[in-house]
Amino acid sequence: STPVAIFCALTKAAISGLLLKGGDYIETLSGIKTVAFDKTGTITRGEFTVTDFSVVDDISIETLLYWVSSIESKSSHPMAAALVEYGMSRSVRPIPENVENFDNFAGEGVFGRIDGKDIYIGNRRIGARADSKRVDCHLQFQSHEISSPKQYCGPTLVGVFSLVDTCRSGALEAIEQLKLLGVRSVLLTGDSTQAAMYVHSQLNHLLDIVHAELLPVEKAVIIENWKKDGLTAMIGDGINDAPALATADIGISMGISGSALANETGNAILMSNDIQKIPEAIRLARKTTRKLI
Numbered sequence: 001s002t003p004v005a006i007f008c009a010l011t012k013a014a015i016s017g018l019l020l021k022g023g024d025y026i027e028t029l030s031g032i033k034t035v036a037f038d039k040t041g042t043i044t045r046g047e048f049t050v051t052d053f054s055v056v057d058d059i060s061i062e063t064l065l066y067w068v069s070s071i072e073s074k075s076s077h078p079m080a081a082a083l084v085e086y087g088m089s090r091s092v093r094p095i096p097e098n099v100e101n102f103d104n105f106a107g108e109g110v111f112g113r114i115d116g117k118d119i120y121i122g123n124r125r126i127g128a129r130a131d132s133k134r135v136d137c138h139l140q141f142q143s144h145e146i147s148s149p150k151q152y153c154g155p156t157l158v159g160v161f162s163l164v165d166t167c168r169s170g171a172l173e174a175i176e177q178l179k180l181l182g183v184r185s186v187l188l189t190g191d192s193t194q195a196a197m198y199v200h201s202q203l204n205h206l207l208d209i210v211h212a213e214l215l216p217v218e219k220a221v222i223i224e225n226w227k228k229d230g231l232t233a234m235i236g237d238g239i240n241d242a243p244a245l246a247t248a249d250i251g252i253s254m255g256i257s258g259s260a261l262a263n264e265t266g267n268a269i270l271m272s273n274d275i276q277k278i279p280e281a282i283r284l285a286r287k288t289t290r291k292l293i
């Protein structure tokens with residue numbers, strides 16, 4: 001009977017690494033029209049490497065790296081780890097105790113005061129924040145993937161980092177499978193348009209829509225809109241994705257690298273971190289519900 005079929009499907013999904021927090025989600029998965037993916041840590045590994053570092057102002061590289069790595073050592077963002085690592089590779093040791101007033105701006109970056117300097121590190125939004133303060137000692141770094149530093153220049157800009165991250169193996173296959181199932185794939189990211197378009201090209205331009213430079217709440221608003229057009233799933237690694245995961249008809253958090261908060265928020269956990277399990281689960285759910293009718 002129905003509960004048995006649902007139970008079998010839940011078990012199969014669990015064995016493949018997708019833990020669903022209830023049988024109702026089999027029904028939801030079977031009718032999914034849109035799958036929205038977070039970029040960093042979901043489509044990509046979330047393991048950044050610093051590929052370029054340039055100083056715009058006449059500050060020494062070592063001093064800048066010391067400030068950056070000390071502030072970033074207080075952040076749990078994947079980019080932060082890469083910046084600390086980069087400092088270490090150049091023999092710069094972070095001293096987190098020297099950082100005062102540390103603050104995290106979700107989807108933007110971080111702030112900290114060190115050696116009497118107020119320093120913002122992050123994207124264009126953080127740049128605007130630093131510039132709006134109009135204080136001389138505000139320093140600003142911009143982290144981004146493949147793009148030219150010039151476009152971000154503002155009065156407080158003192159250094160530019162370039163970071164690269166790579167797509168998870170199986171990401172392209174997952175998008176291809178969703179396409180075969182007639183399911184729309186959407187990319188949601190707080191990262192720059194260039195970084196988002198780079199990932200899009202790595203996925204053979206198979207994504208249906210790419211949304212970049214989003215704040216966490218804006219991701220939730222976009223999910224809300226997709227829901228008007230049918231059942232919508234959101235897959236996120238959890239750092240900043242909690243609102244979007246909670247808004248979706250089914251919120252799936254990436255298990256191993258995802259934060260505990262996301263695991264609380266989501267309706268499912270992808271333990272294997274293998275996003276090919278998403279189209280597989282939709283196929284399984286469709287088969288299961290067809291049997292029930």
Ligand code: ADP
Binds near residue numbers: 240
């Ligand atoms: P995504 O949506 O891709 O998961 P996030 O919302 O976590 O991205 O972050 C969006 C952007 O904010 C990053 O691409 C980066 O430019 C900036 N950012 C966030 N946290 C940090 C940090 N600790 N250091 C530097 N930049 C950061």
Ligand code: MG
Binds near residue numbers: 038039237241
């Ligand atoms: Mg994220």
